Amino acid sequence: MTAGILSRIPLLAKWSGRMIQIKTPHEIELMRASGLVTAGALAAVKAAVRPGVTTGELDAIAEDHIRSQGAVPNFLGYHGFTGTICASINHEIVHGIPDPDRRLAEGDNISIDCGAILQGWHSDSAVTVTVGEPSAEDAALLDVTERSMWAGLAKAIAGGRLTDISAAVERTITAEAHPYGIVDRYGGHGIGTEMHQDPHVLNYGRPGRGPKLVPGLTLAIEPMVTVGDPATVELDDGWTVITKDGSRAAHFEHTVAITPEGPWVLTAEDGGVAGLAPFGITPRT
Ligand code: MG
Numbered sequence: 533m534t535a536g537i538l539s540r541i542p543l544l545a546k547w548s549g550r551m552i553q554i555k556t557p558h559e560i561e562l563m564r565a566s567g568l569v570t571a572g573a574l575a576a577v578k579a580a581v582r583p584g585v586t587t588g589e590l591d592a593i594a595e596d597h598i599r600s601q602g603a604v605p606n607f608l609g610y611h612g613f614t615g616t617i618c619a620s621i622n623h624e625i626v627h628g629i630p631d632p633d634r635r636l637a638e639g640d641n642i643s644i645d646c647g648a649i650l651q652g653w654h655s656d657s658a659v660t661v662t663v664g665e666p667s668a669e670d671a672a673l674l675d676v677t678e679r680s681m682w683a684g685l686a687k688a689i690a691g692g693r694l695t696d697i698s699a700a701v702e703r704t705i706t707a708e709a710h711p712y713g714i715v716d717r718y719g720g721h722g723i724g725t726e727m728h729q730d731p732h733v734l735n736y737g738r739p740g741r742g743p744k745l746v747p748g749l750t751l752a753i754e755p756m757v758t759v760g761d762p763a764t765v766e767l768d769d770g771w772t773v774i775t776k777d778g779s780r781a782a783h784f785e786h787t788v789a790i791t792p793e794g795p796w797v798l799t800a801e802d803g804g805v806a807g808l809a810p811f812g813i814t815p816r817t
């Protein structure tokens with residue numbers, strides 16, 4: 533056991549009194565393995581999305597996949613959460629609870645958020661899909677939300693600052709003719725040996741601020757965008773976050789590692805090759 537206990541204590545970088553966990557290259561490889569489990573679970577759930585399927589059934593598909601890979605779901609039991617996925621439909625933004633009686637219908641948008649723990653390392657990713665054919669309004673909402681995530685991921689570059697990511701997300705959304713809302717009480721986060729770590733990653737803000745982006749920093753980038761006003765309400769179930777005005781919302785998320793060779797999108801099957809290409813960024817893969 534020459535590796536010893538010390539090698540398993542994550543290196544911590546201090547910023548503004550808060551500790552940010554910096555991963556070794558080996559630990560990032562472990563997080564990649566976890567990320568691929570989450571990617572596989574989301575792919576399996578997406579493939580099962582159709583009219584009539586229940587969010588409880590989708591939850592079971594995700595849990596089966598994660599456990600089949602020797603991992604465990606990180607949402608299940610988190611502060612008492614009862615699902616492996618968060619299933620948030622239409623005006624629900626995030627944290628919807630899977631329900632064996634809740635069936636998807638043609639035209640619904642569902643945000644599926646999922647994560648896994650493999651060998652102690654967390655991953656976290658989300659995607660929003662439309663059941664059947666999206667309306668033009670829904671297609672545009674999903675498109676801008678996903679593009680804003682990739683714009684943020686493209687700024688996960690060593691030498692930058694945390695709010696370079698925030699600003700890139702915001703600029704992508706505000707560049708649209710439609711006045712989309714950016715949900716501001718929720719956002720991205722550090723991730724590693726816990727699902728939620730410092731730093732918090734806002735989906736808006738001026739660039740060039742916050743902690744320096746250094747190799748070994750791993751973040752979940754997750755814009756939440758609304759067609760209407762971004763004000764939110766939490767339902768009495770203690771979890772589900774909805775838009776106050778009832779407008780539809782979308783949510784996309786990936787876990788990314790900052791490496792000397794560029795961003796490595798740990799929860800994307802291709803490491804981020806396709807999603808980062810429009811930004812002229814070649815990820816580490
Ligand atoms: Mg998530």
Ligand code: MG
Pocket residue numbers: 656657720721752754785
């Ligand atoms: Mg997250």
